[in-house]
Amino acid sequence: MTVIDITKVQELTYSTRVEAVMSSDVIVVSPNASLEEVKRLLLAKHISGVPVVDGELLVGMISMSDVMESMEKGKLNSLVRDMMTTEVKSVSKDSYLIEAVNYLGIKGFARIPVVDQEGKFLGIVTPGIVMGSLLHEMDVKYQQKEAEKLQTYRASHIFDDMTSDGTSLVLRFMVNDHDFSNAGKASSTIKKSLQRLGVAPGIVRRVCVAVYEAEMNLVIHTDVGGEIIVDVRRDRLKVSAVDHGPGIEDVERVLQPGYSTAPQWIRDMGFGAGMGLANIRRCSDVMTLMSEAGTGTRLETLFRFGEHALGSPAAPGKRS
Amino acid sequence: MVKYAALSINSPFGDRMKLRDILEILSARVLVEHQGLDGEIPMAGAADLMSDVLAFGSEGMMLMTGLTNPQVVRTAEMAGINVVVFVRDKTPPPETVELAKDSGITILITRYTMYEACGRLYQAGLPGLGPVKIENDTW
Numbered sequence: 001m002t003v004i005d006i007t008k009v010q011e012l013t014y015s016t017r018v019e020a021v022m023s024s025d026v027i028v029v030s031p032n033a034s035l036e037e038v039k040r041l042l043l044a045k046h047i048s049g050v051p052v053v054d055g056e057l058l059v060g061m062i063s064m065s066d067v068m069e070s071m072e073k074g075k076l077n078s079l080v081r082d083m084m085t086t087e088v089k090s091v092s093k094d095s096y097l098i099e100a101v102n103y104l105g106i107k108g109f110a111r112i113p114v115v116d117q118e119g120k121f122l123g124i125v126t127p128g129i130v131m132g133s134l135l136h137e138m139d140v141k142y143q144q145k146e147a148e149k150l151q152t153y154r155a156s157h158i159f160d161d162m163t164s165d166g167t168s169l170v171l172r173f174m175v176n177d178h179d180f181s182n183a184g185k186a187s188s189t190i191k192k193s194l195q196r197l198g199v200a201p202g203i204v205r206r207v208c209v210a211v212y213e214a215e216m217n218l219v220i221h222t223d224v225g226g227e228i229i230v231d232v233r234r235d236r237l238k239v240s241a242v243d244h245g246p247g248i249e250d251v252e253r254v255l256q257p258g259y260s261t262a263p264q265w266i267r268d269m270g271f272g273a274g275m276g277l278a279n280i281r282r283c284s285d286v287m288t289l290m291s292e293a294g295t296g297t298r299l300e301t302l303f304r305f306g307e308h309a310l311g312s313p314a315a316p317g318k319r320s
Numbered sequence: 321m322v323k324y325a326a327l328s329i330n331s332p333f334g335d336r337m338k339l340r341d342i343l344e345i346l347s348a349r350v351l352v353e354h355q356g357l358d359g360e361i362p363m364a365g366a367a368d369l370m371s372d373v374l375a376f377g378s379e380g381m382m383l384m385t386g387l388t389n390p391q392v393v394r395t396a397e398m399a400g401i402n403v404v405v406f407v408r409d410k411t412p413p414p415e416t417v418e419l420a421k422d423s424g425i426t427i428l429i430t431r432y433t434m435y436e437a438c439g440r441l442y443q444a445g446l447p448g449l450g451p452v453k454i455e456n457d458t459w
Contacts, residue, residue: 181415184394188423191398201379208398209374216391270370270387270395279375 012137013101013130019093021133022114024123028053029062031081038080039067051113051121052084058113058121060084090115093122097133100125156198159234159311169197171230175218177245180269183219186228187212197232200308206283207237210301213276214241217299220266221245235309239284241299248291255281255289336360337446339403339426342382345444346430346437348405351412352420359426361403363447366438370395376452377401384437388412393419393427402426407434 028051029038042048042064049063062084070076070083090113091100103112104127114122159167171193173186190211194204211228218226218241226243248254254261255277262272281287284301291297340357342348350357366384367373370391373383377399384405385392393416396404402425406412409431420427430437442448 181390184391184398187398188394205379205398205400212394212398213371213374269389269391270368270385271391273369273371275371275375279371282375 008138008141009134010098012134013098014096016097016133016137017093018091018095018097018100018114018125019122021097021129022093022123022125023129026051026124028121029080030054031059031079031084033080034077035067035070035080035083036076038062039071039076042067048110051088051124052080053121056120058088058090058115058119060086061088061113063110088113091125092116097125097130101130104130155196156310157312166233169232171232173228173230175215175225175228177219177222177225179219179225183216184212187215190228190230193230194232194237197310199232199237199310200305203237203303203305203308207239207303210280210283210303211239211241213280214239214299214301216271217241217276218243218245220262220272222297232310234311235305237303237305239301239303242296244296247293247295247297248289249293251289251291336362337444341444342403342405342441342446343428345440346405346428346432348428348430350426351406351429352417352425352427354424354426355402359402361446363449364438364441365448366407366434368434373399373401376449378449381449382446384434386410386434388416390415390419392416393423393425396425397423403428405430405437407432407437 027041027045027047029041031052031054038050041050049061051058052060052062060080062080066083066085067076070078075083089103089107089109091103093114093116100112103109104125111124111126113124116122158169171190173189175186176182187208191204191208194207199207211230215228218228222243222245224243224245226241226245229240229242231238231240253259256274257278258274260272260274262274266272277287277289280299280301285304286302288300289297290300337360338357339355339359339361342361343350343357361382362380363378364382364384365373365377367376368386370387373385373395377383377395379400381401382403382405383392383396383401384407386407388406388410390413392404396402404420404425405428407430409429411429412427417427419425432440
């Protein structure tokens with residue numbers, strides 16, 4: 001068992017309530033039963049001890065060793081109430097499993113009765129029950145993990161499942177001009193999609209910063225909004241930000257860090273410092289900016305996945 | 321006050337500062353909580369210029385800022401920042417809070433000014449980015 005497994009088990013014993021795992025279908029005896037009856041019951045049911053319950057209250061425990069002791073003394077016809085252990089350790093239904101585990105594991109008890117605040121008997125917890133519930137919980141957690149894995153698997157395997165000489169996944173987003181409250185929505189959605197596809201986290205981060213800067217540019221500088229197109233292939237990703245807005249007079253100049261045409265209200269919001277395009281260039285592997293005044297602007301950025309290519313590691317275009 | 325001796329960003333040995341320590345050092349309150357208070361904070365930065373955050377922000381760093389518009393949360397999300405501290409006891413608009421709830425960003429508010437909030441954290445041993453590398457002489 002690895003360290004992680006131990007931690008997981010510990011975590012479960014600290015987060016699972018006794019009530020959720022206890023067995024409430026329990027054989028009990030009355031304090032007025034005879035030891036002879038208890039002996040027959042224990043033998044017939046193959047158990048080594050039972051709780052003694054008076055009405056609904058837990059009053060003691062009686063075990064095979066109590067029966068044997070009374071046999072030795074020739075007192076098999078004595079009553080349970082006279083031979084039972086009355087100082088019984090029990091756990092509350094609301095306590096965490098770890099408390100029961102301490103009694104069972106560390107103190108070596110074979111079973112621990114569960115009671116409510118009034119001492120009413122509710123059920124028992126045994127080492128077998130603890131084991132079973134932990135295994136069940138771990139299995140549930142495992143299956144949830146597997147289901148999550150499967151989602152990522154499906155998303156990235158579009159590149160394996162579709163046969164072509166080159167498969168692309170294209171995501172399109174419309175960005176409204178001057179819509180500051182929704183600015184960044186496209187970038188946020190792109191981030192989630194790329195994570196879902198299994199793009200390496202470092203690359204996701206670079207793409208996000210670049211896309212967000214590009215999206216802000218569409219919001220701030222166009223008067224008609226624009227479109228962001230993400231074209232994902234197995235080995236690379238291309239982001240284009242296209243608009244039919246006012247265009248850029250001097251493309252060379254806007255590429256200079258610190259040069260900005262943003263109005264004051266944009267600057268007050270923490271943007272428009274003239275660092276956007278420099279930042280996009282820094283984050284991407286290739287950046288191209290094309291613009292004509294009065295026609296529009298097209299910004300294209302390329303991100304190569306390198307060793308983090310998507311889909312199966314088999315050669316592109318081939319199914320393993 | 322909590323004291324952390326010479327923390328190094330990449331040191332797996334040094335005691336990492338936790339969110340709960342930050343709350344104490346800054347006398348801050350939690351406005352939006354996502355991870356537990358035992359979440360570790362490896363480093364911090366401060367800026368009112370979101371372009372700077374996007375340029376120099378680093379995965380996992382905590383951001384202190386005086387800006388409270390929703391774009392601060394978006395910027396944090398894009399830069400891989402999970403915790404944002406609003407300084408000078410600024411209460412953000414509801415849009416910012418809503419966005420933080422949706423996008424998994426924890427928000428703290430402190431009554432200290434930017435200068436003092438940074439100073440207190442740095443003094444307690446929370447590191448920054450160190451000297452920033454300027455690439456290609458572009459900026």
